[in-house]
Amino acid sequence: MTAPLHEARTAGSGGARATGPGRALPDTQQGMRRRNLARVMHTVSAGGPVSRAAVASRIGLTRAAVSTLVDELIRWGLLDELGPERPGRVGRPGSALAVSGHGPAGLGAEVGVDHLAACVVDLRGEVRARAVRHGTNRGRSPVPVTRELTALIRQVVAEAEGQGLWPAGLAVAVPGLVARDGRTVVRAPNLDWHDTDLGPLLPAAYPLTVDNEANFGALAELWLGEGTPRDFLHVSAEIGIGAAVVVDGQLLRGTRGFAGELGHVPVQPEGPACPCGGRGCLEQYAGEEAVLRAAGLEPAGDRVGLLARRAAGGDEEVRRALSAAGTAFGVALTGAVNLLDPEAVVLGGALAGLAPWLLPSLEAELAGRTAGPVCPVSVSRLGPEGPLLGAAHSVVRAVLDDPAAVAGHG
Template structure:
């Protein structure tokens, strides 16, 4: 539901930024990437005014990304299949593409407040994604697809999901599902709307968020029992709704996990996590190998 670009300098400060809101679901990827490219060029031009030049481009996408680091294999909420972003984005910059939940988890690892090195990071906007960090490293899985928590079924006979399955977590705790359950229409600032209505004791909204927290807790129980993380971190849109999600989520975890209850924390980065994680991944690559960047300059 939006495109965003930011430039981060070597000190980690955001020096330029551009955002375009609007639905991208079902659109051909070429015009979407064309609009993204225009935002990239605007941010590069703004950064150039401050004497900065781009060292690389990292792109966070809501979908499965191949290990080649540039092909979107499947993005259900965009309806994209096997899209090579490397062929559509401007040439000349080192490019990396990754799942937005992965970049969100890396941002939490690098920029979060006292975040452990072993945690499960859950983020949400339209869809729900997760990333597993073990000893400070992403657990990617054999094909690089680990972390698709949003498509874990919580009710196998539930409604059909965009992924093709039934009763997926996204159908109960995704942004659109919560709005629908609360009787509210979709809009750009859906999280802000839900938070305001819940804060004003809107019974339907609070009930919808309680049920979403329950569904999250059911899905997370399987991951916690399987992986035994040190903690669960709520990021993305979930961070802004934590006061109403956490009670039922934590109750499910407490009732269903085999060991002591896994602590749940809320990311201070919120929806900015994937954007910051992508930008900081470029910065860290520069700091890890400055000689290569100097050669390109």
């Protein structure tokens, strides 16, 4: 996992950047100019279409200074001038600015246990191309998996280039521990990958960042969620279970970058063996395959859909299995909530589709075990799309953070 890209707004991972992960722009005149360019980009991105005068008012610079910065960003193709603002405003109308729908874009990809995916997101945050391949990756060598992922990446890049976009970087979400170099998968038990450097296996044309899927899911929730607080615990799941801790809008990564391995928190110390080497881990009670086993069902292509359909149809065995999984989640989350005191817990990934049957027992367990006030639990509207969107948006955020780094490229 990589260190934060930018200090002032939130942590993330992404490609196009000149200063390197976690490094602030230099405290020089040139550094100040680049920071101001970033402030203009973020302001237009968050509130556009908006006039130059409005941008100047919001960031506290003179209109002349903002106009110079805007002209530069327009020349680079990062901002568009849309013409006069809407009528009805007092005074002389200004020209409305918007982030360009062409030029640099975020390229995101995901390696899941049972799928691969890639997408391109423009600077406005719109998904412009997307491709998915379903099929198990468990136990497969990284070489054929990344070869197939590369084919998906090239497919969405070709589609995006046809729309006037070019990737400013590539960010890849994986279900495992990632080293701080931002490219080496140290351990992914459900893939059976160990110490795998993805750099040589993926297209070399783009700056690469690899990160844990739960981290990208949490960042997507922070950036794209509605009303998401700046302090929360994000939990996601498919075959495995991951979590990410966001504190004051930044990921809490831990010394080695491995923070958030909720799925390997033991809920029954003498329970069944886990691929991680431990026993009684949460994944053995609340992962998709564990719930299917408890419900007496065979794994299917759409595991979550199968469980949700059965539960909605009144299948009591499935409902009991989901309730037991919710209880296991509650036990594991209680320790995290008591330790970290987050403002909220957000359920993402596959959990979002099963929330109606997981939440009652999960919330009851939290209420009975939490030392302080009960921590609210919400369901992500992004669902299983979170990690892929977070990966692509991390590259977009990197461009917004340092637009000068991509000037002249493409």
